[in-house]
Amino acid sequence: MPGAAGAAGAPERLPAPGMWATYRMIAGMWIRSTLAYRASFAMMLVGNFLVTAFDFVVIALMFSQVRSLGGYSFAEVAFLYGTSTTAFGLANALLGSIDKLGARVRDGTLDTLLVRPAPVLAQVAADRFGLQRLGRLLQGLLVLGGSLLALDVHWTVLKALLVPMMLLSGTAIFCAVFVAGAAFQFWAQDAAEVQSAFTYGGQTLLQYPPTVFAKDMVRGVTYVFPLAFVNWLPALYVLGRPYPLALPAWFAFTPPLVAALCLILAGQAWRVGVRSYRSTGS
Amino acid sequence: MTDLVELDGVEKVFDVRRKTGRWRREKQQVRAVDGISFRVPRGEMVGYIGPNGAGKSTTIKMLTGILTPSAGRLRVAGLDPSRERTRMAQRIGVVFGQRTTLWWDLPLYDSYRLAHRMYRIPDARFRENLDRCVELLDLASLLDVPVRQLSLGQRMRGDIAAALLHDPDVLYLDEPTIGLDVISKAKVRQFLRDLNAERATTILLTTHDLTDIEQLCRRVMVIDHGRLMYDGALTGLHEAGESERTLVVDLERELPPVRAEGARVVKVEGPRQWLAFPASASAAPLVAHIAAEYPLVDLSVREPDIEAVIARMYEGPRVH
Numbered sequence: 001m002p003g004a005a006g007a008a009g010a011p012e013r014l015p016a017p018g019m020w021a022t023y024r025m026i027a028g029m030w031i032r033s034t035l036a037y038r039a040s041f042a043m044m045l046v047g048n049f050l051v052t053a054f055d056f057v058v059i060a061l062m063f064s065q066v067r068s069l070g071g072y073s074f075a076e077v078a079f080l081y082g083t084s085t086t087a088f089g090l091a092n093a094l095l096g097s098i099d100k101l102g103a104r105v106r107d108g109t110l111d112t113l114l115v116r117p118a119p120v121l122a123q124v125a126a127d128r129f130g131l132q133r134l135g136r137l138l139q140g141l142l143v144l145g146g147s148l149l150a151l152d153v154h155w156t157v158l159k160a161l162l163v164p165m166m167l168l169s170g171t172a173i174f175c176a177v178f179v180a181g182a183a184f185q186f187w188a189q190d191a192a193e194v195q196s197a198f199t200y201g202g203q204t205l206l207q208y209p210p211t212v213f214a215k216d217m218v219r220g221v222t223y224v225f226p227l228a229f230v231n232w233l234p235a236l237y238v239l240g241r242p243y244p245l246a247l248p249a250w251f252a253f254t255p256p257l258v259a260a261l262c263l264i265l266a267g268q269a270w271r272v273g274v275r276s277y278r279s280t281g282s
Numbered sequence: 283m284t285d286l287v288e289l290d291g292v293e294k295v296f297d298v299r300r301k302t303g304r305w306r307r308e309k310q311q312v313r314a315v316d317g318i319s320f321r322v323p324r325g326e327m328v329g330y331i332g333p334n335g336a337g338k339s340t341t342i343k344m345l346t347g348i349l350t351p352s353a354g355r356l357r358v359a360g361l362d363p364s365r366e367r368t369r370m371a372q373r374i375g376v377v378f379g380q381r382t383t384l385w386w387d388l389p390l391y392d393s394y395r396l397a398h399r400m401y402r403i404p405d406a407r408f409r410e411n412l413d414r415c416v417e418l419l420d421l422a423s424l425l426d427v428p429v430r431q432l433s434l435g436q437r438m439r440g441d442i443a444a445a446l447l448h449d450p451d452v453l454y455l456d457e458p459t460i461g462l463d464v465i466s467k468a469k470v471r472q473f474l475r476d477l478n479a480e481r482a483t484t485i486l487l488t489t490h491d492l493t494d495i496e497q498l499c500r501r502v503m504v505i506d507h508g509r510l511m512y513d514g515a516l517t518g519l520h521e522a523g524e525s526e527r528t529l530v531v532d533l534e535r536e537l538p539p540v541r542a543e544g545a546r547v548v549k550v551e552g553p554r555q556w557l558a559f560p561a562s563a564s565a566a567p568l569v570a571h572i573a574a575e576y577p578l579v580d581l582s583v584r585e586p587d588i589e590a591v592i593a594r595m596y597e598g599p600r601v602h
């Protein structure tokens with residue numbers, strides 16, 4: 001009889017899937033289901049590309065009137081834009097669904113994710129994954145590639161290595177912001193807008209040179225909310241520009257450390273959030 | 283027999299804020315579960331019943347690891363559900379009557395395919411379990427239908443199948459027959475009975491349909507206001523609830539209420555009278571007495587109604 005194992009004692013269970021395995025299986029399921037409608041998928045991808053490219057059109061239009069922005073040339077601003085948009089685009093493609101968490105907490109549907117043998121974070125993040133989200137990422141990479149060709153920079157090995165490093169740690173920092181923002185929604189279920197202010201808002205901020213912002217603003221995103229480590233600090237080193245705050249040059253190389261720290265803190269906040277989850281009465 | 287589910291003095295307190303004035307908000311505590319202890323051995327099928335707001339769903343949410351208990355000790359298969367949530371999830375199946383665990387916008391089969399991978403069910407086992415559920419729960423024609431298009435009863439059967447593909451040790455069912463028609467209810471009950479008999483799956487079931495309990499569970503627990511009021515055999519509920527049987531007598535004509543020792547008249551309607559007497563007492567002496575003293579035409583005895591018994595328990599005095 002097939003049930004004999006159950007009666008005799010607990011059958012050995014394989015370890016539950018981890019974060020990344022869970023993410024892949026759920027995202028894969030959604031990709032399969034959206035690819036069934038190829039035409040609508042292609043349209044959404046193009047739409048996503050165009051909508052997000054609008055930000056760059058604004059910058060290009062500005063440069064048709066002025067020669068520099070905060071002392072930065074078009075190619076330099078494009079470099080900032082490209083790094084910020086690529087890092088954010090990747091983080092957003094990975095974790096963009098996470099801002100639905102507040103709604104799930106409010107209506108109690110998080111219950112159903114908690115009874116599955118997989119990390120809740122991966123389940124929430126991969127829900128409704130759509131390849132059209134890659135539109136923003138593509139667009140950012142395109143602008144970044146263009147700026148690298150146009151830039152008048154004396155490249156060294158160190159500077160060349162700094163570019164991929166900044167994209168990876170920038171993505172990680174944005175991911176941490178997404179996770180922390182979602183964790184916050186365990187307590188304030190309507191905080192999705194607050195989260196967008198830091199994610200979408202942060203991305204836009206970093207697309208411009210720090211010299212166009214007030215000093216206090218720059219201090220805030222450097223010392224308090226470390227968005228400046230996404231691209232400003234390393235990018236300004238690549239461009240050979242002084243950072244508006246008096247910081248030693250080696251700060252340009254700290255983004256991986258800052259990213260790791262942010263991820264650890266965000267992960268901790270998330271765990272506390274899950275434990276405080278109280279479901280609903282019905 | 284080992285105990286699969288163990289609760290010792292488990293409590294769950296919710297802090298809620300209530301508006302008490304225009305500006306004032308008062309913090310209040312709701313003791314949803316207030317010190318519950320019980321054990322369930324492997325292979326048992328237990329009914330967990332109580333009025334609305336008694337704390338049934340809250341108990342199940344703690345058992346499944348969704349909620350962390352405020353106090354007390356809770357173990358399922360030796361695991362602490364909320365701390366070892368993912369390991370716990372591999373060993374349990376959960377069906378919420380009110381809420382689906384299926385993927386809402388995708389075809390039913392996608393939910394099963396994902397479960398296959400997520401629970402790491404061996405291929406042969408998955409096929410076998412799925413085929414069995416599809417056959418017994420009549421799912422064959424529903425597999426390609428998006429979950430959101432399923433009717434309540436179809437969705438519930440789909441949910442039950444999803445909870446069983448990975449051979450759980452314990453199955454929790456929170457109102458699994460809500461909204462099902464008579465035939466579906468019978469099918470689901472038969473399915474659960476077989477599951478329990480053949481696979482020794484431990485089942486904990488909450489319901490407001492006492493027929494579910496009567497047909498499935500030898501043991502029943504009654505909770506109210508977060509406390510366990512009764513834990514024992516279904517038949518024992520009668521004694522616990524001091525239940526009474528009813529003797530209905532038809533007399534020749536309208537008469538004043540019958541006087542008989544050990545029974546009292548609860549209702550008079552023309553020549554027909556209803557007498558209540560303890561369920562534990564025999565009806566014979568009572569019948570003999572009335573036949574001797576009154577012009578008796580006809581009589582019948584009504585067994586106590588389990589629903590009435592439980593309703594009386596709910597309303598009975600509460601020890602706090």
Ligand SMILES: Nc1ncnc2c1ncn2[C@@H]1O[C@H](COP(=O)(O)OP(=O)(O)OP(=O)(O)O)[C@@H](O)[C@H]1O
Pocket residue numbers: 278279280281282296298312313314332333334335336337338339340341
């Ligand atoms: N998330 C929550 N926040 C605040 N109070 C809650 C929460 N969940 C449940 N409660 C309260 O706890 C008590 C028990 O609720 P529970 O859902 O466990 O009852 P139940 O026995 O399942 O009732 P029903 O038969 O209506 O489903 C109720 O008073 C309810 O208002």
Ligand SMILES: [Mg+2]
Pocket residue numbers: 338339340456
């Ligand atoms: Mg309930």
